[in-house]
Amino acid sequence: MTTHIEQAPVRPTHVLADPSEQAVARVYAVSYLDAAQQAGQHDPLEDLESFVSEVLGSSRDFNSLLTSVVTTREQKAELIDRIVKPRASEFFTNFLHVLARHERLDLLPVIAQQARLEFDVRSNRKRVAVKSAVPLSDEQSGAVAERLRSTFGFEPILETQVDPSLLGGLVVQVGDTVYDGSLRTQLKSLKQRLRERYLNEIQSGRNRFSIDG
Template identity: 40%
Template structure:
C-alpha cells in the first residue's frame, strides 16, 4: 500500500496522547477497519485529512459539538440527524458511514482516538516513524539530510522529523522516538552531526557577545 507523504505528518502524534488504554485499543480496531476501507478505493489521504479536519477545525472551533456527540444524554437518533446535517456532502461517504457506525455503537467519543490510531497505523504500514528532534540551533538542510539518512540506517524506518529549537539545550541534539530517548549506537552515528550543531551554537553565542560588546 502506498501511503501519501502528506498524510504521515498529519496530527503530529507527539502532540496528542490518548490516556485511556482500553479506549485506544478499541479505537485502533475501528481505525484499521476505516483505513482498509479507504485504501480499497484509493482514499487513504482524503479520509485521513477529513479526520484531522474534524478534530482540528470542527471540534477546535466548536467544543460543544464534540461534547454533544460524546454525550450519553443525546439519543442515537438525534446524533444521526446531526451527523447527516453537518457532514453529508462535506465529507467522503466512507467517513460519513463510519461516523454513523460509531454512533450505532455509542462510540462517537472515540473520534479523536481513531484519528490518532488511523495515522499511526498508516505510518506503520508505510514503515514511517515520527522522530522528535530537539536542537540548540536550527538544522541546516545538509544536517537534516544526514540526520534522516542516519536514522533510516539505524532504525530501518523512514523518519518524519518533528523539529524544535531549544537554545538552552546543552547537549546540542536530543533525539526521541516514541517514549524512548536514543543514545548508544544511534548517538555514536550522530556524534559528528551533534558536534556540528554544538559548534554552530557556540559560534552564534560568541557572535552575540561580540555584537553586544561592540555596542552594535
C-alpha cells in the same frame, strides 16, 4: 456505500468488560484504514484528522451534541447527515454513522491518533524526536533525515524541539532508544573521564608512597 467497518465491536454492557480507551480506539482505527484501502481511499486520514481538529476542536457546542450521552443515536445521525455529509466524503460520513450507532463518537480524537500511528507503520514511516540547541535549518533537517533513512531503512518523520541547555549537537530518539550526541553530554563525559584520571593518578601516587615506604 457499505464497508467492513460494521464489524467493529459494540460497547460492552458492563464497565469491567470494557478494555482500555486506547485499545478500543485502535480497533476502530485499524478497521477504518482496512475499509479505506478496500474502498480505494488514497488519503483516508485527511477527513478524519481535519474533522477532529477543525470541526470538533473549534466548535465546543457541536462537539458536545455529537458526543453527549444525552443526544440520541437518531439525533446524532441527523446531525451527521445535515452538517457533515455535504462537506465530507461518503466513506467518512458512513464511518461516523457507524461510530454513532455504537456510541463511540467520543473516541474520535483517540481513533484519529491511533489511525495516524497505524498508517505510519503501514507506510514504513516512523516518528523521530530530534532535540537541538538551536533551530535546525531545512538543510540540516534533510541531512538528519537522510542519515536516519540510510541507517534504519524507514522513512523518518522528524519532530524537532529546541533545547538551549544542550549547548550543541543533537539528541535523537528512535522508539525507546536515545542517541545523545549533544555537546552538554560530551562535556559531561569529558569531565567524568578527567575526574577518573585525576583520582587514578592520586591513587597511583599513594600506592607508590606505600611501596617506597
